[in-house]
Amino acid sequence: MADLTSNFLGIKSPNPFWLASAPPTDKAYNVNRAFEAGWGGVSWKTLGEDPHIVNVNGPRYTTMMSNDRRVIGFNNIELITDRPFQVNLKEMRQVKRDWPDRAVVASVMFPMNEASWAKHIPIIEDTGIDGFELNFGCPHGMSERGMGAAVGQVPEYIKQATEWCKKYATVPVIVKLTPNITDVIYPAEAVLEGGGDAVSLINTINSIMRVDYDSLTMFPTTGGMGTHGGYCGEAVKPIALNMVAEIARNEKTRNLPISGIGGVSTWKDAVDFIALGASNVQVCTAAMVYGFKIVEDMKTGLSNFLDEKGMNSVDELIGKAVPSVTDWKFLNLNHVDKAVIDQDKCIKCGRCHIVCEDTSHQAIEYSTDSGDRVFTVKDDECVGCNLCVSVCPVIDCISMVAMTSGTDPRTGKAISSQASDWTTHPNNPLKVS
Amino acid sequence: MSDNNLTNKVMNIKSHRLSKKEIDDNFSDLHAPLSAIEALIEADRCYFCYDAPCTNACPSDIDVPGFIQSIRSDNLTGAAEKILSENIFGGMCARDCPTEELCQLACVRNDHEQKPVEIGLLQRYATDSVLNNGVQLFSRQENTGKSIAVVGAGPAGISCAHRLAVLGHKITVYDAKDKLGGLNEYGIAAYKTPNDFAQQELDYILDIGGITIETGMQLGKQINLEGLQEKYDAVFLGCGLGSVNKLNLDNEDISGVIDAVEYIANLRQTNNKDELMVGKNIVVIGGGMTAIDIAVQSKLLGAEQVTIAYRRSKKIMAASEYEQALAKKHDVQIQYNMSPKCLIADDSHVTAMEFDVMKSQKDGSLKASGENITLKADVVFKAIGQKLVTEGLTDNNSLEIEKGRIVVDEHRKTSLSKVWAGGDCVLDGDNLTVSAVQDGKLAAISINETLTQGA
DSSP states (O other): OOBOOEEETTEEESSSEEEOSSGGGSSHHHHHHHHHHTOOEEEEEEEOOSSOOOOOSSOOEEEEEOTTOOEEEEEEOOOSOOSOHHHHHHHHHHHHHHOTTSEEEEEEOOOSOHHHHHHHHHHHHTTTOSEEEEEEOOOSSGGGGTOTHHHHTOHHHHHHHHHHHHHHOOSOEEEEEOSOSSOTHHHHHHHHHTTOSEEEEOOOEEEOOEEOTTTOSEESOBTTBOOOEEEESGGGHHHHHHHHHHHHHSTTTTTSOEEEESOOOSHHHHHHHHHTTOSEEEESHHHHHHOGGGHHHHHHHHHHHHHHTTOSBGGGGTTTTGGGOOOGGGSOTTOOEEEEEOTTTOOOOOHHHHHHHHHSOOOEEEEOTTSSOEEEEOTTTOOOOOHHHHHOSSTTSEEEEEOOSSBOTTTOOBOOSSOOOGGGOTTOTTOOO | OTTTSOOTTSTTOBSOSSOHHHHHHHTSOSSOOOOHHHHHHHHHTOOOOTTOHHHHHOTTOOOHHHHHHHHHTTOHHHHHHHHHTTOTTHHHHHHHSOGGGTHHHHOTHHHHHSOOOOHHHHHHHHHHHHHHHTOOOOOOOSOOSOEEEEEOOSHHHHHHHHHHHHTTOEEEEEESSSSSOTHHHHTSOGGGSOTTHHHHHHHHHHTTOOEEEEESOOBTTTBOHHHHHHHSSEEEEOOOOOEEOOOOOTTTTSBTEEEHHHHHHHHHHOSOGGGSOBOSEEEEEOSSHHHHHHHHHHHHTTOSEEEEEOSSOGGGOSSOHHHHHHHHHTTOEEEOSEEEEEEEEETTEEEEEEEEEEEEOTTSOEEEEEEEEEEEOSEEEEOSOEEOOOTTTSTTSOSOEETTEEOOOTTOBOSSTTEEEOGGGBTTOOOOHHHHHHHHHHHHHHHHHHHHTTO
16 A cells, blocks of 8 residues: 655645645534544635624535536635634644644635734644645635735735745745636745745636526526636646646746645546645545545545555655646647547447537548448548547547658658657747757 | 127126226336436437437437437427427327337447437427427418318328428318327327327327318218319328238137227227226237237236237347337236137137247248147237228229338329328338328428429
8 A cells, every 4th residue: 555644844644635725624523524534634714814704695605517417616705714713723723632643734814914914823823733824815705805816916915925924934834826817837936935835726716607597697696696706626627737737847936845726526636736746635625515525535546546556655646747748839740640440449429520520620531331330530631639539438449649650641741750849840930940 | 899899708807907006007107207307317428429320210300419419408498399390299209119229229328338328218308398388389381272181190190280281281180080199099008108198299289270180081981082182282191000900710700809909999098997808818919019019008907817929930020129028027928939720719709729839941931830839818819910991092093002001102102193191001111100200291391392383
């Protein structure tokens, strides 16, 4: 069995699966249940100044579902903790005492004045928590008050607030980033400049789920009016993975530890985040959809995967896929893939044909000449775009196979073993000669 | 009629073999309709195939992936429109089509996971939504001034009448029976179409208007083809097969030997199925759907032993694998290679039937093996096919008939210039409801083209 223990910034936990700062970590009752279920750590639901905020007494959550009502995406308008500061501190102290082997991180959100940080950070740290996570991500409600994403969208603010927190904290400081920006590198570099120890990402994405088809209002509403929420769940994972990988491969930030967040629902999602540079992962939506038991499969799945890969610990997986991520301009333009259909596996649905015919390169021929439906790739039209693979309902029926010799029948050009990319391509006006 | 009515003079034949409640339960829906969530989940299984094999397998050209996509998106009216615009009896076909041999056999999911999309149940879900809510999807085009006679109010005739009515023609439908629907009303197994569905569907179809109904009008009696041709711009024959084949055994008219079709018609029409006279040991002669239907329904009425005796081998049996399995599920015995030899009677009521056991020859023909089997029987049902009644059709011998069926071309046009035909009465038909509906539709399109040419 591979070792799942995690050491993130010196914060130890029995596994790399933490619950993200969110409703599941709202209070001791939930967190105790989470630890009983086997979660490695929690980021306690974000603390703010007293008087505590209030929440709406209507729909806070909505989901996007498949027809069999599996949750694909999740939207929320809940704010930070709506309980008194001292109540949270008391419970955090007790929980940390009862669960010394688990990670308990305090998520915090304070206004942009140093006095507030100076006042709150030391007394929170006194509860025995393992670290801070600065919530610069919440995109709704708190951002209207100059906090959350309003800070996370301005690198100068991130740097400033991180400096304040570091000044008054002795435990590690993680800065949680918002994806509601154009380039995540700027906030990440600001964290570094402010002295932050790590970043966690992503927080939720601005979202409106749909309209109500009867009333033709947005959906859901609080008594007729609604507001945008934050989107999370499986649907946002690819957005999060890109941002994690961007930070992991950026020269300045490549050594900045990352806690990966965004749609982690299974151990495979954790593998994605960790291989693309995260050291651990945080989960919220999967727990809010299935309950805390979901962590059991995450742990055994990850452990079995590491065993299969001959890896002894999660650490060996961290960043494994990062070297494979690059800019488009460095992709090898001499590489040629062709789609290959395994006729024995093909169930003749024709989806590959019609999508290629209607929307791509007219490279899959449909024939009923023999009386059977036959779908054949036309190598002289196939550009290797992978659309057919992407829509095929059969696992491993269509694959992309690289040409290693001969001539590409589409272009008439000989296959070259020499890589050549856009930077030197004759069509590139800015090519390097 | 009286010959075929069973009486309680024979000890083993009686009514009330089961309680009313048991019989009601037995004749409830064969397949429960899909709930909304079941329909959504099942619809999600459709791959939306290109040039979909299910559609190609549908005798009435229903765009199956198209209507299923509309179910997926909560567009039930759109789904029903896709179905009913090709097949106005989409509701009945969803219930009685042998989908396991048609669309669902062609479903690519069979290759993937040995489990096709439940197309029939989805089609029922979509069509029920408009039928139950009375959503009328069709309207009549401007009156063309043309009038057309339709003979037979079964699926072929009504399908033809509906399409012609949509196209703006005036239609008169003649039927010999009191109630409309043909085999939908008098023939299809009761558990496939409970709750008077056939009439509910007809009400929906005829609601379009422009269709006049004349019941109690039989070819060769009240009406004949010659007269109809004179009176109308065109005639569609959807008269079905009005007579049943005979076993051609010496004492075939003894009591207890019954036409399955007639018994089923009674069964479909009675409000008290528990009152029906039912035998104890029943032998069914035949190998088609009617044989299965009468055998299963006899069991559901409380018969103790029901045996289907089929003259040829299992492979050749016309009833589908699914139907054969359905019969076996209801404890019906199916015995193959059994050729009727003679009926054994006591006091002019059947008590047993003797069969020659047949052996297939290399050339495919059957030869008696010399072995005989005798089955105890207090009722013998004949389900060996029906035949065309030609009275009123061929009086002047100009309508081409071959092998006892009306000859039609691909447009369902007969040898007569003003006469089209479809359904069970035409040559090369497959006796399916769905094919009859398609015949009616194609004939209507052809009639319309003919009548409006040069207009």
